[in-house]
Amino acid sequence: MLLFFAALFAWASTSATAGIKLSDTPPAEAQEPTKLEWLDLWRQRVAGLEPPLFAPAPQLEYECDTEHTPTTRGLLIGAGKAFSNYGFTLPGPANDIQLLTSAMVLRGASPSNIIGLSENATYDAVKDAALALVDETSCGDSVVLHFSGGALSPHDLVLDFGTLGQHRLSEFSASQFTIETGAHVLAGGPFVALDPSRPDGQDVLSAAALSELVTILRNKGADVTVSLDVSSSMAFRIEQRQAAIDPLQFRKLKLLGEQACLGRQRDAQGKQLAEPACEPSWSPTNLAPHRGSLTVFYGTPLGNPGREAKFAIKQGGKLAGDEQVYGYASYQLATAITSTDRTTVGALARAIRQEQETLDNPQSHSFVTNAPDLDIIAEGRSELNLQQNEIIIDSPSLDRAGVKLRTPQITISGRIQALGQPLNVVVNGKLAQLEGDSGFRATVPLTAGVNGITIFASTDRNEALRRDFELFYEGDIRGALNAGKRYLVVIANQDYQRGSGITNLQTPVGDGKAIAQIMRDRYGFETTLRLDQETQRDLVLENATYRDIQLLLGDLSYAVDETDTVVIFYAGHGEYSDTTGTGYWLPVDARAGRLVTYLDSKMITDTLQLLPAKNVLVISDSCYSGMLARGGAQLDPVDDADRLRALQRLSDQRSRVVISSGGNEPVADGGGDGHSVFARALINALSGPEGVAFSARELHAKLFNAVTLQTDQSPDVRPIRGAGHDGGDFVFVVTQD
Structure with missing residues (x-):
């Protein structure tokens, strides 16, 4: 898509003929159209330039049928031929619609409730589909409006008017169009580019018309999700348009055209105008007090045409030479809908963000919502978000941070708010005691850490309700965080072989011994590895050769389990090559300047990827140690308001993290009272933990503050890119106070 818009820009700049016939000569003498005639010319050539999809708009508010089962509905538009008059077509939009439809159906939506337009997606076709969608939509439904393809700002909308020349719509903002006649047209943009219905024109759907469709659906009580995988999608600002017609936030706004018509019937000199100064434009419908929610997914940032996701097609196990193309944002959204446990906006946003974090050059996107916990696939909702059906928790009091408890059990009490009376309430698989007309009470045992609470209820009106939340019992948090075995690997390279051309160091061996002692005594780490019933090996290597390190890492991959955690501490020389752009650890049998004898960071990364252990931390005290962290995202701070709970969540996710003694820079050997400055700071931090x-x-x-006070080194911490990091972190647990 990016290449297409570059070509389109070149077309508009050079007036190259492609599809629409352009004038190669200056316009012949012709009578200049009047302001209103210009407006009519644009209206004739651009279908959807000004009018809404509904005229007149449907009634403002609808009665909700409380017995209606919420249904997912969709209007998915892929206008791949939108620019066919310019000699371009886009292969991705049609694939986007099929993939998104498949993802929605997989999560429970009925294919009969999804309208997909990827052939002849003209303005009239979109209008007919939108009318059918509104007619079928009921209160409580979830409606997905998706658009794939291109978009046009008033500046991008260029047409050739024969002898009148080639013009952009934006030219008329202050010249040919007066404010009264043209401003409402320009203010309606930007425009989704639709398939053209005539060879010398363009079909579009304005942002104003799209917002009007959203309003009508929300006023019917539907929860609406708008997904825009078009160029510069954030310029559509759907949420701002919705806010402007919300009587709960703003007083009713008059139309620009209506305002302009009042007292503006004369020109600047006060002369009466010969033609009407304006004509009334359509008025956007106000939002009803009881309306559905709004979510908008902007797939592309301002000024960005969007990227494509391409996948090679295979036939008979071999590459066929063709590619399957998708809009990048559409593909990510479909993947997130398919893979997340729930289709809430928060879950989808996290899934897409995690995918973006793996990319060198991710495409910016944005979610805007007033219902982050509502599933956009109604059939997959764990609880229906209708006010009539709800499990209300009276005790304990719940908030966004969850509840911290200090006793191993809790009594939960609440009420069932529904049309019928509760027949039974089940809390974590056990029947609760019913109290009064709608109340319940249950005592739940807790284990250390996060406890998931699931409440089911059924009523005599055949209503099913569900409520999920979490309680956090501090208890002995060590048990929750300390599952599996904990291994420490120490590689301390100090005395390099004669003739290597590499100077010896003073502190690595002593640093390694001191850290190994603390990790064994205070944190319960093992420094030996049992390979089988008869064989075990030492995980502390002093003055290790290239082969020693390879064999140790190989044995580690063979013997550790998926529940285990591993810390690898390296102290020794490090090197960086400008030629390869790679950092290296130097075994004691390395030869200065000969990269083949060095242990490169990619090999270390690949080893960590294959290592079954859930959490791995590499602590590297060497020159250029920051190269292992190259490309990794910065780690967010731990939430102090709910710290232990946050730590458990971090430890539950697979992590591959490196703490380096510096960035891509030399570091000091010594200076830390018999240790390196970094090792001394590490020893002190591990010896006196807080909590x-x-x-x-x-x-x-702690290391950063201690080291930067004494040296120019800047210790860093980041996920190791390419090593299988899934968003967690390494958590130290004190076993001996």
């Missing part, structure tokens, strides 16, 4: 548990990012904060 029973802390994360690698919290450890780094």
Whole structure:
């Protein structure tokens, strides 16, 4: 898509003929159209330039049928031929519509409730589909409006008017169109580009008309999700248009055209105008007091045409030479809908964000919503978001941060708000005691850490309700965080072989011994690895050769389990090559300047990817140690308001994190009272922890403050890119106070 818009820009700049016939000569003498005639010319050539999809608009508010089962409905538009008059077509939009339809059906939506337009997606076709959608939509439904393809700002909308020349719509903002006649047309943009219905024109759907469609659906009580995978999608500002017609936020706004018509019937000199100064434009419908929710997914940032996701097509197990093309944002959204446990906006946003974090050059996107916990696929909702049906928790009091408890059990009490009376209430698989007309009470045992609470209820009106929340019992948090075995690998390279051309160091061996002692005594780490019933090996290597390190990492991959955690501490020489752009650890048998004898960071990364252990932390005290962190995203701070709960969540996710003694820079050997400055700071931090548990990012904060006070080094902490990091962190747990 990016290449297409570059070509389109070149076309508009050079007036190259492609599809629409352009004038190669200056316009012949012709009578200049009047202001209103210009407006009519644009209206004739651009279908959908000004009018809404509904005229007149449907009634403002609808009665909700409380017995209606919420249904997912969709209007998915893929205008791949939108620019066919310019000699271009886009292969992605049609694939986008099919993929999104498949994803929605997989999560429970009925294919008969999804309208997909990827052939002849003209303005009239979109209008007919929108009318059918509104007619079928009921209160409580979830409606997805998706658009794939291109978009046009008033500046991008260029047409050739024969002898009148080639013009952009934006030219008339202050010249040919007066404010009264043209401003409402320009203010309606930008425009979704639709398939053209005539060879010398363009079909569009304005942002104003799209917002009007959203309003009508929301006023019917539907929850509406708008997904825009078009160029510069954030310029549509759907949420701002919706806010402007919300009587709960603003007083009713008069139309620009109506305002302009009042007292503006004369020109600047006060002369009466010979033609009407304006004509009334359509008025956007106000939002009803009881309306559905709004979610908008902007797939592309301002000024960005959007990227494509391309996949090679295989036939008979071999590449066929063709590619399957999708809009990048459409593909990510469909993937997120398919893969997340729930289709809430928050879950989809997290899934897309995690995918973006793996990219070198991610495409910016944005979610805007007033219902982050509502599933956009209604059939997959764990609880229906209708006010009549709800499980209300009276005790304990719940908030966004959850509840922290200090006793191993809790009594939960609440009420069932529904049309019928509760027949039974089940809390975590056990029947609760019913109280009064709609109340219930249950005592629930807790284990240390996060406890998921699931409440089911059924009523005599055959209503099913569900409520999920979490309670956090501090208890012995060590048990929750300390599952599996904990292994420490130490590689301390100090004395390099004669003739290597590499100078010896003073502190690595002592640093390694001191850290190994603390990790064994205070944190319960093992420094030996049992390979089988008869064989075990030492995980502390002093003055290790290239082969020693390879064999140790290989044995580690063979013997550790998916529940285990591993810390790898390296102290020794490090090197960086401008030629390869790679950082290296130097074994004691390395030869200066000979990269083949060095241990490169990619090999280390690949080893960590294959390592079954859930959490791995690499602590590298060497020159250029920051190269292992190259390309990794910065880690967010731990939430102090709910710290132990946050630590458990971090430890539950697979992590591959590195703490480096510096960035891509030399570091000091010594200066730390018999240790390196970095090792001394690490020893002190591990010897005097605050609390029973802390994360690698919290450890780094202490190291950074201590090291930067003494040297120019800047310790860093980041996920190791390409090593299988899934968003967690390494958590240290004190086993001996």
